[in-house]
Amino acid sequence: xxxxxxxxxxxxxxxxxxxxxxxxxxxxxxxxxxxxxxxxxxxxxxxxxxxxxxxxxxxxxxxxxxxxxxxxxxxxxxxxxxxxxxxxxxxxxxxxxxxxxxxxxxxxxxxxxxxxxxxxxxxxxxxxxxxxxxxxxxxxxxxxxxxxxxxxxx
Amino acid sequence: xxxxxxxxxxxxxxxxxxxxxxxxxxxxxxxxxxxxxxxxxxxxxxxxxxxxxxxxxxxxxxxxxxxxxxxxxxxxxxxxxxxxxxxxxxxxxxxxxxxxxxxxxxxxxxxxxxxxxxxxxxxxxxxxxxxxxxxxxxxxxxxxxxxxxxxxxxxxxxxxxxxxxxxxxxxxxxxxxxxxxxxxxxxxxxxxxxxxxxxxxxxxxxxxxxxxxxxxxxxxxxxxxxxxxxxxxxxxxxxxxxxxxxxxxxxxxxxxxxxxxxxxxxxxxxxxxxxxxxxxxxxxxxxxxxxxxxxxxxxxx
Numbered sequence: 041x042x043x044x045x046x047x048x049x050x051x052x053x054x055x056x057x058x059x060x061x062x063x064x065x066x067x068x069x070x071x072x073x074x075x076x077x078x079x080x081x082x083x084x085x086x087x088x089x090x091x092x093x094x095x096x097x098x099x100x101x102x103x104x105x106x107x108x109x110x111x112x113x114x115x116x117x118x119x120x121x122x123x124x125x126x127x128x129x130x131x132x133x134x135x136x137x138x139x140x141x142x143x144x145x146x147x148x149x150x151x152x153x154x155x156x157x158x159x160x161x162x163x164x165x166x167x168x169x170x171x172x173x174x175x176x177x178x179x180x181x182x183x184x185x186x187x188x189x190x191x192x193x194x
Numbered sequence: 195x196x197x198x199x200x201x202x203x204x205x206x207x208x209x210x211x212x213x214x215x216x217x218x219x220x221x222x223x224x225x226x227x228x229x230x231x232x233x234x235x236x237x238x239x240x241x242x243x244x245x246x247x248x249x250x251x252x253x254x255x256x257x258x259x260x261x262x263x264x265x266x267x268x269x270x271x272x273x274x275x276x277x278x279x280x281x282x283x284x285x286x287x288x289x290x291x292x293x294x295x296x297x298x299x300x301x302x303x304x305x306x307x308x309x310x311x312x313x314x315x316x317x318x319x320x321x322x323x324x325x326x327x328x329x330x331x332x333x334x335x336x337x338x339x340x341x342x343x344x345x346x347x348x349x350x351x352x353x354x355x356x357x358x359x360x361x362x363x364x365x366x367x368x369x370x371x372x373x374x375x376x377x378x379x380x381x382x383x384x385x386x387x388x389x390x391x392x393x394x395x396x397x398x399x400x401x402x403x404x405x406x407x408x409x410x411x412x413x414x415x416x417x418x419x420x421x422x423x424x425x426x427x428x429x430x431x432x433x434x435x436x437x438x439x440x441x442x443x444x445x446x447x448x449x450x451x452x453x454x455x456x457x458x459x460x461x462x463x464x465x466x467x468x469x470x471x472x473x474x475x476x477x478x479x480x481x482x483x484x485x486x487x488x489x490x491x492x493x494x495x
Contacts, residue, residue: 152319154300158277181300182321183202185385 054079054101056123057113062086064117065096071116071193072109074100092119111139112193115146115166115175138169146177147192153182162194196494199306199313203324203360208367215332217487218480225483229495230259236289237263238281239316240272241297245456245478246316246325250293253485262288279308286311291493312492320356325488326455327360329481334365334412336480337451337473341368347406348372350416350436350461353380357455358416363389372397373406377432380422403436408445413438415454415461415474439463443471453477 060068062085068074074081082099089095104124105113113120114136124132143163148155155162164177167185176185195210206214221227235254239247247265254261263285264270272281278301285292286309294302295316302315302322317323335341346365352358352374362372362382366389374382374397381399390397400406407413415438423429437460438452454462454474466472 150299152297152299154278154298154304154318157298158279158304160279160300160304179300181303182298182319184299 050128051080051082051099051101051125052128053126054099054103054124055105056125057098057117058095058121058123059089059092060096060098060117060120061092062094062096064120065098067116068098068113071112072105074098074103077103079103108143108145110136111142112145114138115142115188115191138166138175140166142166142177145193146186147194148177148179148182148184149186149190149192150179150182150184153179153184155179155181195491197312198492199302199315200324200488200492201302201306201313201315201318202322203327203364205324211328211331211364211367214328214484214487214491215335217491218328218332218483221483221486222480225486226256227486228258229490230254230257230493233291233493233495234260234262234289235489236285236292236294237261237265238270238285238292238294238296239263239265240267240270240278240301241295241317242266243295243317246295246323246481249478249481250316250325250485253482253489256482257486257489259489263293278305282309282313291489314488314492317356320354322360323356324360325481325485326357327364328484328488329477330357330361330414330453330455331364332480332484333451333453333473333477338411338449341365343369343371344411345371345373345409347375347410347413348382348416349375349403349413349438351380351418351422352376352382352416354419354422355416358382358414359386361414362386366390366393366395370395373400373410374398375400375403375406375436377401377418377428377435379428380418401435403438404442407442407450408447410446411449411451413443413446413450413452415452415458417457417459417461437461437463438466440465440469443469446471 065083065085080101085096087095118138120136122134123130144161148162154160163180167176167178175188178185282305291312293314293316296318299319299321302313302318306313315322315324348358420429450471451473452471
């Protein structure tokens with residue numbers, strides 16, 4: 041009997057984010073409001089991966105991400121791969137890296153921080169990247185740390 | 195250091211701190227020098243503070259500088275809803291340097307980013323109070339002859355006390371051994387302990403004050419505030435365990451000194467005041483000299 045397999049089609053123009061942790065798939069979609077867009081979006085979770093055992097994937101047509109958006113994704117899925125496609129050809133493939141600094145996209149955990157009370161864009165230094173401890177964002181203004189589990193995107 | 199804002203004690207290197215403390219010694223010998231006679235200093239107190247403000251005003255006056263500003267946000271445009279950025283940009287046109295105290299954490303750093311004139315942080319919420327730290331360092335160096343290799347005891351509210359955090363962080367530059375005495379609920383936060391660990395230094399934590407006195411060079415006392423306790427019974431239970439009295443300091447070393455950022459409530463019994471080991475009022479006087487040193491160094495005069 042012929043084995044039938046559902047294959048997600050290749051995209052013509054757009055971006056593939058591969059090797060996401062499955063839990064990060066919906067977080068990334070929500071965070072970047074990909075579900076609000078009119079362009080086709082394919083996503084998968086709990087897929088087999090030689091590298092990680094279990095992975096998620098997102099493919100978005102007609103969309104390329106700005107560095108600021110890439111930074112956001114890297115915080116949620118530090119080991120993901122981003123593949124940019126034009127005319128069915130891969131034009132760029134990059135491993136995401138957790139940035140050293142994050143700005144504007146994350147809220148500071150400290151309610152008394154100036155950034156939560158006046159029109160001040162947030163800026164953080166990323167610390168504890170090495171995963172020995174939980175990753176934290178160190179606010180350059182109030183000097184408090186926001187742990188990864190408490191990250192709230194703006 | 196000319197034109198360099200002081201927002202957080204870690205902004206200055208060990209060498210820069212040493213230079214400032216040396217300069218403060220000169221002002222202690224000769225406090226009245228007209229070095230700022232051509233300067234206007236803005237003193238913006240968005241939140242009231244008596245001690246720090248008077249100390250700055252005294253320092254500026256002894257240097258013949260002029261002061262503009264406000265002592266309370268309710269008497270300023272802030273009350274009308276002006277943003278900090280606008281206030282700072284406006285006042286920058288009127289002055290050569292801004293001294294500011296603000297109730298929000300991070301306000302001083304933000305101010306230093308919006309203006310080209312130097313900012314001295316006189317306290318931003320619960321975050322930093324670097325000039326207090328400078329005068330603490332000055333007082334320790336003056337009484338011990340050096341900042342190196344000391345045993346420093348910190349007592350009281352080590353969780354919320356910003357003066358404690360700044361001083362602990364600064365002292366990690368000088369191979370200090372830390373003795374941290376507090377109720378369990380008010381221990382030094384892990385972010386601060388991390389500075390000690392990163393430098394490979396040692397700290398010991400205690401809940402009992404008396405056992406640590408004999409080995410100490412400096413005892414830095416702080417106030418325990420009732421509102422820090424969720425359970426008032428807990429406050430009642432611990433409040434008297436961290437009161438220093440004359441008898442307790444009897445077994446201390448010859449060079450031992452008691453420091454306190456003030457205001458004191460009851461955590462140092464008044465019978466300590468007459469002891470040669472009490473240093474908290476001289477400590478407050480040192481605040482004027484270090485502020486003179488800081489103002490003149492930043493303004494390059």
